[in-house]
Amino acid sequence: MDDFAAQGGIMTHEPIERRRAVRVRPMHAKAVCSTHHAGGVYNIRDVSRDAVLLEGRPRVPAGTRVSLHMLLPGVDPMTLTGRVLRASTGSFSSHKMVVRFSSVSADDEDRFADLVEREWSRVCSPRSIVASSSLSVRLELMHRISQLGGDVTRASSPIELIHRLEEARGRCLVVFLGPTLGGCTGAEIATFLATAYPTVRRVLVTLTDHSDGSRPPDPFHAALEPPWGEDAIQEELRYARQSAVRSPMVTGEA
Structure with missing residues (x-):
C-alpha cells in the first residue's frame, strides 16, 4: 500500500489478480481505451465478464474512469465503461492495468460466454x-x-x-x-x-x-x-x- 500511495495510485509491481470469473487470453485482441484527457490502443492480455487486463500506453492512473471499445476475435465489437482498479509502471512503451466494467448488458454477457466457450475449445x-x-x-x-x-x-x-x-x-x-x-x-x-x-x-x-x-x-x-x-x-x-x-x-x- 505504501508503494501504491507513493506513486499516486500507480503500483510499481504487477497488478494483483482478484477476479473470480473465468478469464481467457484471446489472441490478437485489442482495445481502444479513452479518458477525458487521452486515449490509446492496448493489447488485451486477458478478459472476463467483469474486467479486463490491458497492456499498452499511455499510462492511466488507478481510479480513472475509462471508455473501452474492445475488438475480440469472433465477437461483435463491444463498447463498455469502467474504472481502472490497479495499474503498474512498466517500460516507456508498455504499462499494464486492470479495468473493472461498470455494467455489462445481457447481450455482452452472451458474447463473453461465447468467447469463453470458443477459447476453451481452442486450447x-x-x-x-x-x-x-x-x-x-x-x-x-x-x-x-x-x-x-x-x-x-x-x-x-x-x-x-x-x-x-x-x-x-x-x-x-x-x-x-x-x-x-x-x-x-x-x-x-x-x-x-x-x-x-x-x-x-x-x-x-x-x-x-x-x-x-x-x-x-x-x-x-x-x-x-x-x-x-x-x-x-x-x-x-x-x-x-x-x-x-x-x-x-x-x-x-x-
Whole structure:
C-alpha cells in the first residue's frame, strides 16, 4: 500500500489478480481505451465478464474512469465503461492495468460466454478420450464424437490412457471408459482416475441397455448406454465443458 500511495495510485509491481470469473487470453485482441484527457490502443492480455487486463500506453492512473471499445476475435465489437482498479509502471512503451466494467448488458454477457466457450475449445485438445479393450468400441465411439465436432483420441491400455492424459496436460475433460481396459475393469480404472485426475469426467460405456433410472455405479459420473446416441454424447461433452469453465482461469496463448 505504501508503494501504491507513493506513486499516486500507480503500483510499481504487477497488478494483483482478484477476479473470480473465468478469464481467457484471446489472441490478437485489442482495445481502444479513452479518458477525458487521452486515449490509446492496448493489447488485451486477458478478459472476463467483469474486467479486463490491458497492456499498452499511455499510462492511466488507478481510479480513472475509462471508455473501452474492445475488438475480440469472433465477437461483435463491444463498447463498455469502467474504472481502472490497479495499474503498474512498466517500460516507456508498455504499462499494464486492470479495468473493472461498470455494467455489462445481457447481450455482452452472451458474447463473453461465447468467447469463453470458443477459447476453451481452442486450447483444450484433446477434449475426450475413448478408453476400451474393444477395438470396435473405440472406433465407433470415436467416429460418433468426431461427427459431433469433438476432439477425441483413444487408449487401448491403462498405460496408454495415462500417457494420453499426461500428453493433454490437464486439457482432457472426459474419459469414456469401456467395461474393461487391458487387464483392468472399467471401475478399477475409474477409481484410479478419481484420485489421480479428479477433474476429468468419468463415463462408463456399456454394451447393453440397463436404463432403469438408477444412478451410474461409483466411481463413474454417468453411463453411456446403447445406442450411444448423439444427444447423449453431446450431453456428456456439454456437462464436462461447463464443469471445466468453473475453474479459476482458462488460459490461451499470450
